[in-house]
Amino acid sequence: MGDVEIRQVHYFIAVAEEGNFTRAAQRLSMTQPALSRAILALERTMGTTLLLRTPKGVTPTAAGHAMLEEGRSLLAQAGNVTSRVRRAAERRTSVTVTGPGCDAALLDGMIRAYNETGPRDPARMTVGTIDDQLDRLRSGQADIALLRASLPGHGLDSVVLRHESVGVLLGTRHRLADRETLTVADLAGEPLLGWLGPGAQLDDPALWPDGPPGTPGPQVSDGLQMLAVVRLGQAVALAAPPADGTGAPEGTVGLLLEDGPSVPLRLVWPRERTTPAVRRFVRHAVASAGSSARSTGPRSGSGGPGGRSTC
Structure with a gap:
């Protein structure tokens, strides 16, 4: 043959x-x-x-x-x-960091801060859906991904930049919209928005050993559908970082879920492609964070940049 x-x-x-x-x-x-x-x-x-x-x-x-x-x-x-x-083969290499579109502002700030240091290998950003981040890593389209919750798959290293509280996104006319904060008990009987496919990272079962709050609600496949459902009052949605109403999308209110889980915000990269450029970016992100972080790979550090997301 x-x-x-x-x-x-x-x-x-x-x-x-x-x-x-x-x-x-x-x-x-x-x-x-x-x-x-x-x-x-x-x-x-x-x-x-x-x-x-x-x-x-x-x-x-x-x-x-x-x-x-x-x-x-x-x-x-x-x-x-x-x-x-x-x-x-590129004469001037770069580090590509990917994240979901809902984290574009967070990712942009992280990359701008790194590039302002004048690195030999500047970083650039690419965004996609929540579901395609690991595919971008495996295909080589990206070197590092920004993810939340549990670390999926094998052969990956990661560092936790920070732990975030969970928030809830509600329509402005929702019965709970005038509250300062919420608890899981407050959401009893409330339809909770679900995601088609792998879904939003805040739906990770590892975060909710007793099950997520509320009852199963409408399912969506992207952020625009999510906002439409929430604005119409058809469901509430989990959001991270926690919102206090400031900066929430028009027609919605974001409230802290007081007794919700702590969600790790991670930088993730393939272990086999841990290049010096990847190490430099990760070290800078960790050093810029401002609070303690825990590494599942060879390093540990602290903190992470600010930002707001409805992932």
């Missing part, structure tokens, strides 16, 4: 997904005979039939389904390698 080429895997995935050689050839901008020859060569290399050919099209065999799954993983890894090599 010979070696499989990346281009052959790319061709096979196109044919398997299209279920038709002609459509796959159009998608790949190549001729159908050339594509057929490439797939036959791949099958000879693998020593088995990967596609069942019928007048109506093609379908993967059992081996073909395995090839499709492994091939997609292989192409994803190849893309990650390309991204990492290109970044390593």
Whole structure:
């Protein structure tokens, strides 16, 4: 059995997904005979039939389904390698720190403070959804991520910049909106907003051994939906850091949950990519914090910059 080429895997995935050689050839901008020859060569290399050919099209065999799954993983890894090599080849490197969009202001302040020191490897920011932060780390799109709550996955190091109290975001017309603070008991029977997918970091079950406050409410997939539901009074939402009403989004009020859990705000990075530039950024963030911090990696330190979030 010979070696499989990346281009052959790319061709096979196109044919398997299209279920038709002609459509796959159009998608790949190549001729159908050339594509057929490439797939036959791949099958000879693998020593088995990967596609069942019928007048109506093609379908993967059992081996073909395995090839499709492994091939997609292989192409994803190849893309990650390309991204990492290109970044390593840059004459002037930078440290990319990622966080959810709701933490953009917090992240921006952290990076500005670091870059004002004139580092050899300046930092830059990228933001996305709450759910894609670990994917950005694993793919090499980012070097460090800003996360809350428990440390997910293996092969990661982290430092806790600070512990935050939990707040609750309510609509301005909510029956509890005029309170100074809230307790978990105050939220009994209140619909609590939920998140589709992995969800908001404050929903981490590790933070709520007795279960989250309130009752299950509407589910949303992004911050705009969350604000709309809260403003309409359809649910309340957990928020961090705790809000006192100042700076809460228009149409909402943020109140401290007095007996809520303490939430760790972390910088997280892949252990295998703990470069000197990553160490320098983490050391600066910890030194700038102003309060004690605990490290799950090789270092510990203190504190973290200020900010407000509705993650």
